[in-house]
Amino acid sequence: MYNLSEQQIEYILNDIRRNGVEMEDLQLNLLDHICCIIEQNLKDGDDFEDFYRKTVKQFCKHELWEIEEETIILLTIKNYYVMKKSMIISGTISVVALLFGSFFKVMHWPGASVLLLLGIVTLSFVFLPLMFLLKVKEPTNSQSKVVIGVGTLLGILLCISTLFKIMHWPGSSPLWLICIGCSFFLFIPLYFFTGIRKPETKANTIVTTIILIGATGLLFTLTSLRGMTALDYANFYANQDIVATRDYLAEENKNLLIDSTNTKKEIIEIKKKSNDLCIKIEAIKLNLINNIEGTNFSKIDYTTLLTPNTNNYDRPTHILFNDEDNQANSTLTDLKRELNEYTAFVKSAYKKQSFGMINTAGTKDVNGDGHIIPWEEFNFYHVPLGGVIRNLTQIQLDIRVVEATCIH
Amino acid sequence: MFFSSELIKGTLKTIILKLLADNKRMYGYEITQTVKELTGDKIQLTEGALYPTLHALEAEGLLTTETEYIGKRVRKYYSLSKDGKTKSSEKVNEFADFINTMKFLLDIKTKTT
Numbered sequence: 017m018y019n020l021s022e023q024q025i026e027y028i029l030n031d032i033r034r035n036g037v038e039m040e041d042l043q044l045n046l047l048d049h050i051c052c053i054i055e056q057n058l059k060d061g062d063d064f065e066d067f068y069r070k071t072v073k074q075f076c077k078h079e080l081w082e083i084e085e086e087t088i089i090l091l092t093i094k095n096y097y098v099m100k101k102s103m104i105i106s107g108t109i110s111v112v113a114l115l116f117g118s119f120f121k122v123m124h125w126p127g128a129s130v131l132l133l134l135g136i137v138t139l140s141f142v143f144l145p146l147m148f149l150l151k152v153k154e155p156t157n158s159q160s161k162v163v164i165g166v167g168t169l170l171g172i173l174l175c176i177s178t179l180f181k182i183m184h185w186p187g188s189s190p191l192w193l194i195c196i197g198c199s200f201f202l203f204i205p206l207y208f209f210t211g212i213r214k215p216e217t218k219a220n221t222i223v224t225t226i227i228l229i230g231a232t233g234l235l236f237t238l239t240s241l242r243g244m245t246a247l248d249y250a251n252f253y254a255n256q257d258i259v260a261t262r263d264y265l266a267e268e269n270k271n272l273l274i275d276s277t278n279t280k281k282e283i284i285e286i287k288k289k290s291n292d293l294c295i296k297i298e299a300i301k302l303n304l305i306n307n308i309e310g311t312n313f314s315k316i317d318y319t320t321l322l323t324p325n326t327n328n329y330d331r332p333t334h335i336l337f338n339d340e341d342n343q344a345n346s347t348l349t350d351l352k353r354e355l356n357e358y359t360a361f362v363k364s365a366y367k368k369q370s371f372g373m374i375n376t377a378g379t380k381d382v383n384g385d386g387h388i389i390p391w392e393e394f395n396f397y398h399v400p401l402g403g404v405i406r407n408l409t410q411i412q413l414d415i416r417v418v419e420a421t422c423i424h
Numbered sequence: 425m426f427f428s429s430e431l432i433k434g435t436l437k438t439i440i441l442k443l444l445a446d447n448k449r450m451y452g453y454e455i456t457q458t459v460k461e462l463t464g465d466k467i468q469l470t471e472g473a474l475y476p477t478l479h480a481l482e483a484e485g486l487l488t489t490e491t492e493y494i495g496k497r498v499r500k501y502y503s504l505s506k507d508g509k510t511k512s513s514e515k516v517n518e519f520a521d522f523i524n525t526m527k528f529l530l531d532i533k534t535k536t537t
Contacts, residue, residue, distance in 0.1 A: 025496050044491075044498045045452055045475050051497060052453035076472030083472045090480035 018058040020051055028068065036081030046075075046083070096153070103146040110139035121182070124393075126341040132182055140175035144168050159210045163203075170195065170203050184334030192235070199232045248327045251402040258409045259318050265416040266294070272423055282365045283423050289358055290419035294412045296354065300347060301408050304332055308401060326402040336396050336404075344392035352379045352391065355411070359418075366422055427467055436469070436477050438519050441486065441504065441512035449490065449503040452478065478502060486511050 029047050037043050050071060058067050076082045113135030120128035148168040152161050177195050180188035204225060211221030269287065302316055308331045309323060325331065338345050344352075356379055382394040395407045432439075443455060450458070456469045481487045486508035490501045504512060526532075 022496055039479075041479065041500070042475060045478075045500055046471070047497050048451065048494070048499045049453045049456075049471060049475075051494075075470065083475055086472065087476040087479045090476045091483050094480075094484060 018055050018060065020054060024064060025051065031068075031072075032080060035079055037084045039084055039087065042084055042087060046080070092153075096150070099146055099150055103143060103150065106138050106142040106146065110135045110143055113138065121342075124342050128342070129183065129339055133179065136175045136179045140172040144171050144175075163207050163210050166203050166206055170198055173198065181330065183339050184330040184337075186331065186334070188330060189328075196232055196236050199228070200236075204228050204232070244322075244327055248400065248402050249322075251400075251406045252322045252326065255321065255402070255406040255409050256318050258406070258413050262294075262409065262413040262416055265413070265420055269416065269419050269423060286362065286365065286419055286422045289361060290415050293354060293358055293415055297351070297408050297412050300351065301405055304335060304401065304404065307335060308332065321402070321405065327400045329398045329400045329403075332396065332401050332404045333398055336392075342397070344390075344396070348392045348396060355379050358415070362418055362422060429470065429473065432467060432469065433473060435519065436473055437481065438515040439467075439469075440474075440477060440481065440502075441508060441515050444487070444502060444504045445509065445512040449501040451499050451501050455502075481508070 025047070028050055029043065032043050032046050032050075037046065050068070053071050054064070054067060058064065072080065113131045117128050117131030117135055120126075120131060145168065148164060151164045173191070173195050177188060177191040179185075180191055207228070208221060208225045211217045211224075269290070298316065302313065305311065305316060305321070306313055308325050308328070336344060336348055379391040381391050382389045384394070396404055399407065439459060440455065443458060444450060447458070452471070452474060456471070456474060459467050459469050478487070482489060482502070486505055487502045488505045488508075490503070492499050492501065
């Protein structure tokens with residue numbers, strides 16, 4: 017049996033390392049193996065290095081690093097199946113959650129937001145990253161990997177923008193614009209010029225690029241190009257008119273009290289109640305405007321209300337309704353209660369008179385297309401800011417009309 | 425006559441698991457030598473196939489390892505884990521079944537008397 021010296025062992029280990037075997041475990045395994053072969057087969061007169069070279073040559077086809085590569089492939093192949101399975105499971109979960117979430121949302125059932133959140137989070141933070149990792153492992157060139165990477169990031173961004181939009185969170189519109197911009201100016205050119213160079217992907221690339229441009233264009237028109245519509249302008253000018261009538265009536269009602277000598281108790285009360293409610297509604301409007309425009313006004317200037325936010329319905333809906341169940345929050349429920357108390361008081365104090373306006377100043381639900389739409393939803397849910405302001409002003413005017421009818 | 429590496433590749437895991445079931449603990453060189461002896465040189469495991477498979481089996485939790493110092497170098501001994509023992513008999517049974525099926529499929533007449 018041949019006896020290996022320490023230098024010879026060192027020599028073998030260094031040679032293994034130099035040949036590209038980096039895993040320590042494998043280095044030591046190979047070292048022991050080679051040493052065993054040499055010890056068993058090398059005769060005293062033979063040349064050590066020459067024998068070593070011949071031995072290693074039989075190990076694999078070309079170079080030693082192939083053993084390491086094969087090891088890594090075998091080690092990752094199991095991971096690969098686990099990842100693929102997780103990808104399929106997470107994909108299924110998100111699709112089911114999104115389907116049910118959208119349906120619940122349309123039906124205004126509770127749980128819609130939770131389902132949509134679950135679906136979008138699973139899609140963007142589990143499914144898409146896993147898909148990216150699996151795709152990148154496939155033998156493609158580095159350029160295709162960049163395309164896959166950018167595509168994945170864009171997909172995640174798109175999911176998050178959608179989430180912001182659905183939940184009426186602030187900043188959804190800029191996010192959408194960033195998404196569409198990245199898609200149009202970064203991803204599509206990158207995808208196109210990577211694919212067009214290879215003859216085998218050329219035809220496919222052209223078709224997919226056209227579809228992508230079409231889809232991006234559609235999203236663009238849907239979300240960002242919704243400029244001011246005729247309805248937004250109509251709301252703005254109608255609001256100004258209503259404000260003028262409201263203020264005229266308020267002034268008239270106020271002066272009537274000064275002229276009247278023997279003022280009845282009910283009249284004083286109706287005037288106070290009307291005034292309080294109008295102030296309260298004005299405060300709701302001011303709060304909405306300051307919140308959405310980021311201003312700090314103490315009084316509304318109705319001539320400056322036409323802004324880019326006039327047709328935004330995400331923000332008022334987000335402020336006036338709960339995210340979880342799409343139900344009106346305390347601002348609207350309090351207002352509804354006070355309006356009901358007000359009309360109840362008017363009806364009981366002025367039994368003999370009829371008030372047409374009392375119905376509009378009230379909070380009746382609306383019969384729309386065969387089903388009942390709650391008052392809050394009809395007047396405020398998904399109604400653009402301009403419309404919300406106008407509807408609130410209308411209630412103020414109705415109150416003033418009721419007040420005027422009562423005290424005359 | 426040697427068997428082709430393609431044939432051996434598909435059975436390597438079974439060979440290793442069975443050998444370890446019979447021999448408690450073995451190191452890499454010992455495995456190649458034992459196979460060589462038992463098959464009368466007909467099956468010669470290449471190092472390029474053996475070590476990747478050993479590492480994969482270890483990662484799957486079928487093998488446990490112990491290291492021992494032999495002078496300056498380290499020797500890694502492999503033995504079956506609890507899962508490995510069940511897997512070993514599973515694999516051997518599966519392969520026996522496979523051989524019978526292949527016999528039938530390829531219509532090989534064996535002298536069984």
